[in-house]
Amino acid sequence: MLQLEEIEKTLKKKIKQFEKELQKGNNVDRSSASYHFFSVTIPKIQREIIEKCRKALVKIKDGTFGICEKCGEKISPDRLKELPSSELCFPSKCS
Numbered sequence: 001m002l003q004l005e006e007i008e009k010t011l012k013k014k015i016k017q018f019e020k021e022l023q024k025g026n027n028v029d030r031s032s033a034s035y036h037f038f039s040v041t042i043p044k045i046q047r048e049i050i051e052k053c054r055k056a057l058v059k060i061k062d063g064t065f066g067i068c069e070k071c072g073e074k075i076s077p078d079r080l081k082e083l084p085s086s087e088l089c090f091p092s093k094c095s
């Protein structure tokens with residue numbers, strides 16, 4: 001059985017954590033070879049994660065949480081516990 005309250009908490013915590021990191025930014029030198037990675041690539045990934053977590057929170061509210069976006073089947077509780085923002089049932093099947 002899925003503990004939706006727990007998952008909701010985890011998602012909210014994750015959003016906060018990533019928002020904080022986004023605000024903090026980075027102190028990488030502009031001339032550094034990894035500048036693009038730290039100032040563009042990582043924030044992009046962080047924003048995507050925040051977006052996914054927000055989407056998952058909406059799904060919890062409207063009762064569609066845990067249902068695969070592709071095939072409509074239930075995503076396994078173990079997978080959701082590990083990655084609450086999962087949108088697809090199983091990587092090898094739907095993603």
Ligand SMILES: [Zn+2]
Nearest residue numbers: 068071089094
């Ligand atoms: Zn599926």
